[in-house]
Amino acid sequence: MSVEKAAKKVTGPVKAGSENKTEQAKKAASTAPEKAPATKKATPAKPATAKRAGTAAASKTAPSKTAPSKTVASKAAASKTAPSKAVASKAAASKTAAAPKSPPRAESHTALVRRARRIDRELAEIYPYAHPELDFENSFQLLVATVLSAQTTDLRVNQTTPALFAKYPTPEDLAAANPEEVEEILRPTGFFRAKTRSVIGLSKALSEEFGGEVPGRLEDLVKLPGVGRKTAFVVLGNAFGRPGITVDTHFQRLVHRWQWTAEKDPDKIEAAIGGLFPKSDWTMLSHHVIFHGRRICHARKPACGACPIAPLCPAYGEGETDPEKARKLLKYEKGGFPGQRLSPPQAYLDAGGIPAPPLGAG
Secondary structure (H helix, E strand, O other): OHHHHHHHHHHHHHHHHHHHHHHHHHHHHHHHHHHHHHHHHHOOHHHHHHHHHHHHHHHHHHHHHHHHHHHHHHHHHHHHHHHHHHHHHHHHHHHHHHHHHOOOOOOOHHHHHHHHHHHHHHHHHHOOOOOOOOOOOOHHHHHHHHHHOOOOOHHHHHHHHHHHHHHOOOHHHHHOOOHHHHHHHHHHHOOHHHHHHHHHHHHHHHHHHOOOOOOOOHHHHOOOOOOOHHHHHHHHHHHOOOOOOOOOHHHHHHHHHOOOOOOOOHHHHHHHHHOOOOHHHHHHHHHHHHHHHHHOOOOOOOOHHHOOOHHHOOOOOOOOOOHHHHHOOOOHHHOOOEOOOOOOOHHHHHOOOEOOOOOOOO
């Protein structure tokens, strides 16, 4: 029994110890939730430490990487900026040069009409003596002279036709002429063989179909050899008093510079400009524009600095803008030089115009 008692005595403390241990475990379990948040809060500290370490590492390595990157970026920016500026300047220059080939943006038809008519009014004051610059005494002479003026100057035609009309004064005379003799007279005008065929051909047509008279209708004139709309309107406007627009090289150039139209075909230009002016103004409008193109607004070197309508011109600056240099570019009466007609109108002479010299007079 003593052994059992002894065993009980031994097991007794053991149970007590186990109970103590159990209670301690329970207490630890109960206190664990309170410590767990601290553990959770502490765990994010490791990434923060990593971030700090990374930041420190980055701060150490930053000087070596940042300086070259900024330099490269600045060089790249400079390399991109310089070409872009050059391209922009070239684009601006190209736009400036192409501006006269199209009408101003957002300009209404009414505004265009007003602008165009104002320019014509100014030209009428500058050239009150404007006239056809071919010498003629009748419709037949004007018709022949206009056909001969192709690919040459009015001056050369005016120096040539006196001999032609002295020998062949009527359509019947020229129709029966020896082509070789006519060619010799017309040689100074250039393309003399083709022009000889045209003037003899139209003379035959006038003699056979119109009784030796020049017809006063557009549809009849354009059927004659060598006669197109431009020639027909010159004859109708100046020999018959019937309005017409003469679209020659000067007229085309100036209406494009003034941005009255962007059309290229002469017939379309004629229609477009005709819509901007009253029909009664067409003939004199043609004279005003052509006079200005021959004297001031030249094809290669327009005298912008000496142009009275410069404030109204969209193409101002295409030519010489220095007034003194521009004045040296003026031609005919505006520059103090002889004109193109050997027998100009009195109004031209009264305005200071000088007759052209005869052929061979220098």
